[in-house]
Amino acid sequence: SPLDIATILESVEKTGRICIVQEAPKAGALGSEIAAEVAEKCLMSLLAPIGRVSGYDTVIPYYRLEKQFMPKVEYIVDEAKRIVEYK
Secondary structure (H helix, E strand, C coil), X not given: XXXXXXXXXXXXXXXXXXXXXXXEECCCCHHHHHHHHHHHHHHHHCCCCCXXXXXXXXXXXXXXXXXXXXXXXXXXXXXXXXXXXXX
């Protein structure tokens, strides 16, 4: 916190899309809460499935391996394209 969920929901209402990117694992992280809020309050406004890109669902590795754990730029770009091109 603080999480400005009102601004996020306003954006989803306007665009019909959302792509959540986080370094944390997908399960049980802040991105999961954002996805749940969007699904509860803006489901009928969505024009594409909720996109999520995150770290792996595992323990964060030793600092020298941290880069392998983080979401790759190409994964973020691919997910954003999938959401924008969804029909």
